[in-house]
Amino acid sequence: MKLSTNEVTLIGFVGGDAQAKETKNHNKYAVVSLATTESWKDKNGDWQKRSTWHRLVGWQAVGESMIRNLSKGAFIQVRGSIRNYEVPAKDGNGTRTLTEIVVTGFAKLDRARRGEAVPETEGAAA
Numbered sequence: 499m500k501l502s503t504n505e506v507t508l509i510g511f512v513g514g515d516a517q518a519k520e521t522k523n524h525n526k527y528a529v530v531s532l533a534t535t536e537s538w539k540d541k542n543g544d545w546q547k548r549s550t551w552h553r554l555v556g557w558q559a560v561g562e563s564m565i566r567n568l569s570k571g572a573f574i575q576v577r578g579s580i581r582n583y584e585v586p587a588k589d590g591n592g593t594r595t596l597t598e599i600v601v602t603g604f605a606k607l608d609r610a611r612r613g614e615a616v617p618e619t620e621g622a623a624a
Contacts, residue, residue: 510534528561
């Protein structure tokens with residue numbers, strides 16, 4: 499039995515086309531943003547909404563599949579792990595922490611059918 503785990507599942511809308519990237523060591527990966535939204539009624543009975551943006555990163559075959567299949571507006575379910583790392587601050591003073599989801603798999607969903615997986619998920623990595 500695992501005593502701890504780092505797993506996340508998100509369902510949301512892709513914010514832009516997946517972008518192909520490459521490290522200095524020529525390792526290929528893909529980056530795309532995902533918006534998740536939560537809504538609730540406030541104490542006055544009015545609907546409130548809050549969106550959160552997530553940076554998704556896919557390596558190797560998963561990244562290639564993201565580039566082929568993820569475009570702006572796609573409704574997806576993504577699985578992966580959360581990773582934090584430090585980068586230099588834009589103003590040059592200190593560092594800032596970035597958070598990203600390292601994608602292990604994703605599936606396009608059918609919004610009209612309330613999130614059911616689309617049958618032809620060619621390349622939607624498991």
